[in-house]
Amino acid sequence: xxxxxxxxxxxxxxxxxxxxxxxxxxxxxxxxxxxxxxxxxxxxxxxxxxxxxxxxxxxxxxxxxxxxxxxxxxxxxxxxxxxxxxxxxxxxxxxxxxxxxxxxxxxxxxxxxxxxxxxxxxxxxxxxxxxxxxxxxxxxxxxxxxxxxxxxxxxxxxxxxxxxxxxxxxxxxxxxxxxxxxxxxxxxxxxxxxxxxxxxxxxxxxxxxxxxxxxxxxxxxxxxxxxxxxxxxxxxxxxxxxxxxxxxxxxxxxxxxxxxxxxxxxxxxxxxxxxxxxxxxxxxxxxxxxxxxxxxxxxxxxxxxxxxxxxxxxxxxxxxxxxxxxxxxxxxxxxxxxxxxxxxxxxxxxxxxxxxxxxxxxxxxxxxxxxxxxxxxxxxxxxxxxxxxxxxxxxxxxxxxxxxxxxxxxxxxxxxxxxxxxxxxxxxxxxxxxxxxxxxxxxxxxxxxxxxxxxxxxxxxxxxxxxxxxxxxxx
Numbered sequence: 001x002x003x004x005x006x007x008x009x010x011x012x013x014x015x016x017x018x019x020x021x022x023x024x025x026x027x028x029x030x031x032x033x034x035x036x037x038x039x040x041x042x043x044x045x046x047x048x049x050x051x052x053x054x055x056x057x058x059x060x061x062x063x064x065x066x067x068x069x070x071x072x073x074x075x076x077x078x079x080x081x082x083x084x085x086x087x088x089x090x091x092x093x094x095x096x097x098x099x100x101x102x103x104x105x106x107x108x109x110x111x112x113x114x115x116x117x118x119x120x121x122x123x124x125x126x127x128x129x130x131x132x133x134x135x136x137x138x139x140x141x142x143x144x145x146x147x148x149x150x151x152x153x154x155x156x157x158x159x160x161x162x163x164x165x166x167x168x169x170x171x172x173x174x175x176x177x178x179x180x181x182x183x184x185x186x187x188x189x190x191x192x193x194x195x196x197x198x199x200x201x202x203x204x205x206x207x208x209x210x211x212x213x214x215x216x217x218x219x220x221x222x223x224x225x226x227x228x229x230x231x232x233x234x235x236x237x238x239x240x241x242x243x244x245x246x247x248x249x250x251x252x253x254x255x256x257x258x259x260x261x262x263x264x265x266x267x268x269x270x271x272x273x274x275x276x277x278x279x280x281x282x283x284x285x286x287x288x289x290x291x292x293x294x295x296x297x298x299x300x301x302x303x304x305x306x307x308x309x310x311x312x313x314x315x316x317x318x319x320x321x322x323x324x325x326x327x328x329x330x331x332x333x334x335x336x337x338x339x340x341x342x343x344x345x346x347x348x349x350x351x352x353x354x355x356x357x358x359x360x361x362x363x364x365x366x367x368x369x370x371x372x373x374x375x376x377x378x379x380x381x382x383x384x385x386x387x388x389x390x391x392x393x394x395x396x397x398x399x400x401x402x403x404x405x406x407x408x409x410x411x412x413x414x415x416x417x418x419x420x421x422x423x424x425x426x427x428x429x430x431x432x433x434x435x436x437x438x439x440x441x442x443x444x445x446x447x448x449x450x451x452x453x454x455x456x457x458x459x460x461x462x463x464x465x466x467x468x469x470x471x472x473x474x475x
Contacts, residue, residue: 208438289340
């Protein structure tokens with residue numbers, strides 16, 4: 001085993017890890033930063049599906065791993081409100097998060113983000129959408145959106161990658177972290193494998209920012225090393241696809257409709273997430289061959305459809321404390337029915353209690369934008385409670401957006417979000433092990449691109465010893 005040393009070791013080159021490094025550099029911090037990721041540099045992140053027409057099961061998946069992580073390669077949307085993106089405001093304060101969003105947004109602009117902000121235009125039109133949502137028993141959350149676009153996001157992160165390299169940040173790709181180095185009540189670094197060589201990287205500060213893809217792995221480490229954590233809600237859902245004409249008003253006025261409801265009979269929280277006007281449904285692969293559905297939204301390339309996620313949050317009580325494993329089992333069962341592919345079903349067929357057949361999709365108004373999705377029956381794998389919540393929520397949305405719950409509306413499964421294991425931390429992002437910090441979606445505190453970036457930016461300020469309201473310095 002090769003022994004190396006660093007001042008700061010960051011596991012995961014997604015937004016949280018990237019913005020930790022950017023924030024440190026902004027303060028002129030000259031310490032040795034090592035940033036490792038099991039994926040590829042952004043210039044080599046290319047999904048072969050564009051040529052093959054079907055997923056070839058890259059290991060690791062080029063959509064979910066590599067520089068900029070999974071979020072930037074999906075739709076590239078920055079939510080410019082502290083009310084969206086998880087519970088980070090509960091940890092460090094809403095005012096600090098709101099101010100930091102402005103700082104992080106400024107950095108994205110510096111590296112080439114589009115200056116246009118969606119959802120801040122016609123207030124009268126927004127009021128009408130809100131009125132219809134209220135009549136349907138739903139809450140509309142206002143959130144300005146800066147849309148990077150899937151292809152433009154890659155250009156932006158390529159500039160950031162070059163900036164970090166030029167500034168001396170040590171980027172290690174195709175490097176799979178295996179273990180943390182734990183001595184007593186302190187974390188002293190991490191062990192990773194790169195090019196067949198095992199490296200023990202000793203560091204003063206170790207930061208786990210492995211995203212949703214690494215959430216299950218980090219959950220196992222928490223159990224193994226007694227890192228304080230608690231089970232959070234699990235998000236299980238579907239990706240819905242409709243014609244652009246159905247979503248035209250919402251797309252034009254808000255770009256993304258963030259709707260929340262608590263449908264009967266269970267009253268679990270159900271919400272829309274990651275709306276992609278003119279977008280494309282996509283597949284992501286996780287460890288063990290788990291295939292999950294997501295959505296892409298490009299700046300230039302457009303489809304005739306809009307897709308969005310509907311996610312059902314379910315909180316578990318003792319003695320159960322494995323929400324990530326639960327969601328993975330639901331996903332694997334769905335994958336079994338689709339022979340390893342994403343399942344798609346028409347809403348009308350679900351209501352009628354029948355599966356969808358491929359020929360029924362070929363002459364419909366809504367044509368699937370995920371060409372290798374398998375027509376079938378998602379209800380055979382989806383838990384009854386989640387499926388009931390999703391259907392009742394969709395019927396409510398249909399009252400606010402007529403046509404949303406049409407018989408031809410497509411539902412893809414499984415849509416799963418792996419950020420359920422919430423790590424117990426203080427406002428300095430310090431865990432129960434000295435020298436160990438956890439950021440982004442794998443921490444359980446954030447959901448999405450902007451909040452992960454914000455958390456990383458604040459971590460950098462803490463490590464650099466810069467005062468931020470309500471927090472102490474880490475050095």
